[in-house]
Amino acid sequence: MASQQHRxxxxxxxxxxxxxxxxxxxxxAAFSVxxxxxxxxxxxxxxxxxxxxxxxxxxxxxxxxxQLALRLESAVREQYAHQGLFVVESSRLRLDxxxxxxxxxxxxxxxxxxxxxxxxALRWMAEIxxxxxxxxxxxxxxxxxxxxxxxxxxxxAHGLAYxxxxxxxxxxxxxFARLREATAVRQQELVDTERTALRLLGVLAVAIPLFVAGxxxxxxxxxxxxxxVLSRGAAAVSAGDLAARIDLDTPDxxxxxxxxxxxxxxxxxxxxxxxxxxxxxxxxxxxxxxVAHELNNPLQVMLGYLxxxxxxxxxxxxxxxxxxxxxxxxxxxxxxxxxxxxxxTVDSAAVDLRGLSESVASGLRVALxxxxxxxxxxxTAQAQGDxxxxxxxxxxxxxNAAEAAGPAGRVVxxxxxxxGQAEVEVSDSGAGVAPECRGRLFEPFFTTKATGTGLGxxxxxxxxxDHGGDIDVRDGALGGAQFTLRLPLxxxxxx
Ligand SMILES: Nc1ncnc2c1ncn2[C@@H]1O[C@H](COP(=O)(O)OP(=O)(O)O)[C@@H](O)[C@H]1O
Ligand SMILES: [Mg+2]
Numbered sequence: 001m002a003s004q005q006h007r008x009x010x011x012x013x014x015x016x017x018x019x020x021x022x023x024x025x026x027x028x029a030a031f032s033v034x035x036x037x038x039x040x041x042x043x044x045x046x047x048x049x050x051x052x053x054x055x056x057x058x059x060x061x062x063x064x065x066x067q068l069a070l071r072l073e074s075a076v077r078e079q080y081a082h083q084g085l086f087v088v089e090s091s092r093l094r095l096d097x098x099x100x101x102x103x104x105x106x107x108x109x110x111x112x113x114x115x116x117x118x119x120x121a122l123r124w125m126a127e128i129x130x131x132x133x134x135x136x137x138x139x140x141x142x143x144x145x146x147x148x149x150x151x152x153x154x155x156x157a158h159g160l161a162y163x164x165x166x167x168x169x170x171x172x173x174x175x176f177a178r179l180r181e182a183t184a185v186r187q188q189e190l191v192d193t194e195r196t197a198l199r200l201l202g203v204l205a206v207a208i209p210l211f212v213a214g215x216x217x218x219x220x221x222x223x224x225x226x227x228x229v230l231s232r233g234a235a236a237v238s239a240g241d242l243a244a245r246i247d248l249d250t251p252d253x254x255x256x257x258x259x260x261x262x263x264x265x266x267x268x269x270x271x272x273x274x275x276x277x278x279x280x281x282x283x284x285x286x287x288x289x290x291v292a293h294e295l296n297n298p299l300q301v302m303l304g305y306l307x308x309x310x311x312x313x314x315x316x317x318x319x320x321x322x323x324x325x326x327x328x329x330x331x332x333x334x335x336x337x338x339x340x341x342x343x344x345t346v347d348s349a350a351v352d353l354r355g356l357s358e359s360v361a362s363g364l365r366v367a368l369x370x371x372x373x374x375x376x377x378x379x380t381a382q383a384q385g386d387x388x389x390x391x392x393x394x395x396x397x398x399x400n401a402a403e404a405a406g407p408a409g410r411v412v413x414x415x416x417x418x419x420g421q422a423e424v425e426v427s428d429s430g431a432g433v434a435p436e437c438r439g440r441l442f443e444p445f446f447t448t449k450a451t452g453t454g455l456g457x458x459x460x461x462x463x464x465x466d467h468g469g470d471i472d473v474r475d476g477a478l479g480g481a482q483f484t485l486r487l488p489l490x491x492x493x494x495x
Contacts, residue, residue, distance in 0.1 A: 002254060004093065013455060017321050017359040019354070022252040023222065023254065024253070026222060028217075031217060032214075034212070037207070037211065041200075044200055045200075048194075048197035048200075052190060055190045055193065059190070064177050066183075066290075067110055067181050068112040069172050069175050071104075071108055072105065072108040072112060073169060075101055075105040076168045076172075077165065079101040079102050079104075079105055080135065080162070082094060082097045082101050083135075083139050083143060083161070084158055084174055085097070085098075086143075087143060087154045087155050089157050090148055092152070093142075098139070102109040102136060106131055107237060109128060110124065111123065116179055119177050120133045120174075121175045121179075125264075128168050131167040131168045133173070135161055135165065138157060138164070143157045143161065161231070181235050183340045203214055209245065213488075224260075225374075226250060226252075226255075227278050229248050229258070229454060230246060230254065230261070230356075231244070232413055233258070234261070242265055242268060243265075244265065245262050246261050269487075278462065281444070281458060281461070281462045282341075282342065282462075283303070284341060284444050285343075285462065286342050288338035288444075289342040292334075292338040293335075293339070295335050296335055299328060299331055299332050302328050303329070303332065304319055306328060312324075314338055321483050330451065333453060334453045334489055337455035337459055338455065339463055340455075341444070341458065342458055343389075346386060347385075347386075347388070348384060349386075349387065349388060349492035350382045350383075350491070351382065351383045351384070351386075351390055353383050353384055353394075353415045353422060353424055354377065354379065354380040354415050356391055358377060360392070360394045360395050360398055363377050363395070364395070369405075370400060370407060373402055373407055373409040373410055373429075374410045374413055375398070375402065376412050376413070377411070377412075377414075377415070378414045379414050379416040380416075381415050381424075381485035381492035382422065382489065383416045383469075383488065383489065383490055384467075384487070384488045384490045385467045385488070389466075389467075390463070393463050395458040396456040396460045397424075397471075398413065400456060401427070401480075401483070402429070402483065404428045404451070405480065406430065409430060409480075410428065411426065411427070412427050412476055417489060419488065421469065421485075421486045421487065421488065423485065423486055423487075424485040424487075425482055425483070425485075426485075427482040428478055428482075429478040430480035430481065431480060432476075432481050433481045434448075434482045439471065441457050442458055442471070445457040457471070460485075464486070464487065467488065468487075468488050469485065469487040469488060471483060471485050
């Protein structure tokens, strides 16, 4: 059926869908924040760990320096003790032992001096080195020669060198104390870092679950709830309730989806109504065609006999017969129209709507003569269809308009193309369509005219639908009704 090719679907009450992809933005934002919080927590923990590692290394270094200082002190004491033993024994062995202790002291002083950072400590180290040099010089220059000579001066000189040892001891103690202070500072640092890291972990342990709970609640509100509403609406429609509407006007994808869904159900409803209408017309048409076909023959015979008696001398009888003939002609019109309802479109060619309208207008002017209103035409368009049937549609619309406008009124026919369809608008200056009639105009046999058949618009719409077009009615600019016939545009001619 041609009406199923009807592609232009008019949707009432649905504006252009606004596409705001805020759900995607919200999801991305929520996951980004979660990721950022997680990375921040990780970074803080890594930093704390690195800091603790550095502090541990510093503590180890300080401990080694403390060990070196302790060993240096005892090496210097040993140096002095070996000097004393050499004074007593003055043997080669004691001298070697002294030299070994001295080498130890020198090595330890070099090692410790290289590792100390503190300026005071470095100054004290210089004083230690100085005192140690003095100690050695006293031994080399005074104690050792006297001891080798077995001179009693050796013991005295050795006794006089002791203050150098006390200087070393004093400075080593100072270095030692400084190292201990630094150790205490580092240890406190370790405790502080650990405490800060733990505190932060505690805060995150509370904040992350709170954030996740909030995000889940928020997302379920903005995703799960609209999804539930959408699915309820879809379920209602699939259960057959085409009037179901989804009430969701959020400015996001769900709102857009709901709007499109609502537009879709409206379109389906309209399409269904059209189908029902056209099926109804076809049904009536088939039934009526059967009846009409049977009535046609007796009607022809009746009209034949009536025409034979036109010139009867009995004026009264002739008048009654003329009235009977009129009514019989009316029956014939009804029968012809009923036959139209089920007649298929036979031809499909490019139809010049302007030319066809002009020809219909001339015919109408002749038919109505004095009763014809001012009829004007404008515009052109080519439609695809059956010229004879489209002529009938234009005739019905223009005749109705002329009847509504009356002899003193105006009818304007404007032709053109819009939204990929050919259009003919027929407006008149009549009284318009009463609101209570508007829904029934296209029903077969609906008429408000004393001698009307009520089939003109029903037949016209059946023909329009059969072409894949339609007819609708609204208030026109001339004060009366405006009927708009839409048809497919003529296909491009291939050469
Ligand atoms: N141009 C019009 N202005 C006002 N009413 C109209 C117009 N065209 C049609 N109608 C209304 O629609 C009814 C049905 O029209 P139609 O199907 O052509 O049957 P009929 O003309 O035989 O009454 C008319 O009786 C009239 O009430
Ligand atoms: Mg009519």
